[in-house]
Amino acid sequence: ISLSGTVGSLNTFEAFLSAATNAGVNGSTPDAVPTQGHALDTESFAGAFTVVTGADNATTAYALSIAANGTATNLIDSASGLGVVLDQSGNTISGYVTGHEGNAAWLVFTLSVNTATGDVTLTQDRAVHEPAASSPDTGEGVSLTGGLVTLTATVTDKDGDSAAQNLDLSSHVTFHDDGPSISLSGRVASLNTFEAYLSASTNAGVNGSTPDAVPTQGHALDKENFAGAFTVVTGADGATTAYALSIAANGTTTNLIDSASGLAVVLDQSGNTVSGYVTGHDNDPAWLVFTLTVNTATGDVTLTQDRAVHEPTASSPDTGEGISLTGGL
DSSP: OOOOOOOEEEEEEEGOTTTTTTTTOOSSSOOSSSOOOTEEEEEEEEGGGOOOOOOOTTTTEEEEOSSSTOEEEEBTTTTTTOOOEEEEEETTEEETTTTTTTOGGGEEEEEETTTTTTTTEEESSSOOOSSSSSSSOOOEEEOOTTTTTTEEEEEEEEEEEEEEEEOOOOGGGGEOOOOEEEEEOOOOOOOOOOOOGOOTTTTTTTSSSOOOOOBTTTTTTEEHHHOOGGEOOOTTTOOOOOOOOOOOTTOEEEEEEEEETTTEEEEEEEEEEEEEEEOOTTOOGEEEEEEEEEEEETEEEEEESSSOOOOOOOOSOOOOOOOOOTTTT
C-alpha cells in the first residue's frame, strides 16, 4: 500500500451553522440539521491510497488517529475566543473548546471515518476564526495545521499479512468563514425640527413663536432611530454593528441659507458630530445653525437646530413648509 497522490478535501461553510449548536448565533442561512455540502461534508479518501491486495484477497480498513487527547490545534472558537483541542473516542475525533472536553455544548467539530469504505465525514457545530479579515467577506477558510490528524489505511490478507500507510489528513480539513453582510432595507426614518421653538439665545436674538430655552424632542430637536434603515446579517461569528456619520470634507457648502445673516451654511465634522455653521464662522458657537449626532451603538441620530434658515417658498399664511439638505452632503 502507498499514497496515490490524489487526496480529496473536506470543507464546511459556517453560513449553515445553527444557533442551537453555535452559541446562540445563526449563520446567514442556517440548517437545523447539518446537510452535505453545508456544515457537513463526507468525502471518500480510499483513492488517496494505492492498494495491491496480493494473491490472498486482502481487505482494507481505515482508521483516524491523533497524537493524544487534549492536543491543541490552530483553531480558535469564535464565540469564546478560546483554543480548540482534540479528543478521540473510537473512530471519531472531536474538537472541543479547551477546558470543556466531552461537553456537547462546547463541541466545535467532529471527524469520523467509515472503516470499510474510507469515507470521512466532517461536521462543524461552532464557528472558528479565519486567518484574515475581509470586507466584504470572501468566505476564506482555515485548515488544520499539519500533523494533527492521521488517516491510516491498513491492508490485511487472509494469511494475516498486513501493510499500512498513513496520510496526514489535517491540511485537507477546512472551515470556511461566514462573515457579516449589510444592505439598505428601504425603511428610512426622517428628522424634523420646527423653527417656532427656536430661542433668542441661539437664534441671533430672535425668538420663535413658541420658544424652548432648551431644545425638546419634537420641537427644535428630533431624535430618530436609523438602525432599521439597514438589513444586517451578522454571520456565524456573532458580529456587532456600529454607526457613524461622515461628510465629504470640512467646509462643504450646503443648500441652506442662514436667515439672520443671509449667508450660506457650511459643514464641519468633529468625531461623530456634524455641525452646520454660518460660512466664515466655522466652530463659533454663536454662529452654529444645527448639529447632527449619532449614537454609534444604537443608530439613533439627533438633529438639533439653533438658528433659522430660509425655506424655499414664501406662503401667506405660513404653512410650516420645510427644507431638506440636498443629497450627498
